[in-house]
Amino acid sequence: MEPFIKVTGVSHVYPNGVTAIQDVNLEIGEGEIVAVLGSNGSGKTTLVKHFNGLLKPTTGQVTVGNMNTKKERIAKLSSLVGYVFQNPNHQTFLPTVRQELYYGCKNLKISEEETEKRVKKAIELFELENLLDANPFDLNSSKRKEIGMASIMAISPKVVVLDEPTTGQDHKGCKRVLELVKMFHEHGHIVVLVTHDMQLIGELNCRVVIMNKSRKIADDRADVVFKNQELLKTADLQPPQVMELANQLTYLNRNESYLTIDSIVKWFKHNKKGLEEERKIGTGS
Template sequence: MSETQITCTKVGHTYPNGVEAIKNVDATIKQGEMVSVVGQNGSGKTTLVKHFNGLLKPTDGDIMIGDLNTRENPVGLLAEKVGYVFQNPNHQIFAASVHEELSFGLKNIGLNESEIEKKVQDIADEFLLTEYLELNPYRLGFSLRKTVGMASIIAMEPDVVILDEPTTGQDYSGVKTIKESMAKLKSEGKTVIVVSHDMPLVAEETDRVLVMCNTELIFDGPPADLFINKPILEKTNLKPPQITSFSEAKNFGDNKKAVLSVEDAIKYV
């Protein structure tokens, strides 16, 4: 696997209608990091991550994906390194069957038929999709369609996987599968970037949080630092996980790092 560092230098984006969506963003995401991007609706978080595989091009500054400047390279090339899983699967899925959907990207990266078939079977097993392979994805519920979209991107094994609101609309089983897949990607040295309003997911599954507020990056650090930072939480209206609030009320922890999980809270009982 190649080293695919994402480097943002003074990045800004103004849409053609004049709306400034992000400005002055400086950030570096190294290969193998588990990063979440959070903020209220309209803060700029989705606009930011859409720059990472060229879906959007910066109107100010530059973004480097490894040694590729996103201004100068097409989405097709950047997508080989950075896979993007859309929040709404209907914006991504188009094939007539789940099997075809999972196969499409693999064909585009030049795998032969036997390699494609093996990868399709493997990824279908991982995401519990085997029984749906011959069905049209639009015959599946929203949760399963999101799973198909995620599986189709991960099957191509990009260095970086972006998950836009992966747990929205998912049931318990779907969330469990997503968390397991994120852990597997991390174990393989992949970079995982999660855009999410799901604070327990952010707290428990990612190592670093980028907080967007009113088009700007205002915090970059570990979840344990974010969820104890009252000024940032109040400014962004972010709500810490319930276990974090409960632990604070019970005076668990050391008052320097937020308690992020039930397992951590039990240590103080």
């Protein structure tokens, strides 16, 4: 089956002459969760903006659902690829949550019946029944970010791009984002994350694409990519704290990656017997 998003040999040069991405190839298929990592200026935002046609390739080609993005309107592409901006203030501005949810479908001019169906689904997904008449500006920043997400999901796009969903969020907010990403995945959406949050990626253990100096330098599962410490350093990425610990505990299984607290607890569960016999474990071999 054809991948839903196909990026072939894409370079993008901005009008000021800066080359933001160079010769990138990428395929994203059904049911995938893909995290695009890299420091600011690495080209990761430029790359994902090609998915809904906000940017068009200078050379190369991007196809979304078999459509060449160069030939389609952004409004149409946006109904397939929902893009949730980092700052909800850029996207939401209406006085009630309800209006925010209807807004995207109204722009698309789809039938009333279909609109109702899509909005209803978003209300259920985000459990917004009691918040419909609330003013998004009266809600706290986490909730407002969630309304931003809901208003994009109400369009019912096949793909959802989340730009820095956990930035500035507290622990509870981060956990909620993790929950939502898993939920979108279960509902059959392709999820693209643009993020610096390594704990989030550790928990998801999803596919990771690393951008550095306008090029794609890695594309694999998180546990594989994160093993390469040189690579993380090049891209200015700091692994989750548990992984830093695991890297220094030589008695753990070197063939495994320990991205989460769970993974280390699991190792101890399996090896508890051995530990009890030895009583002590040295760091040396």
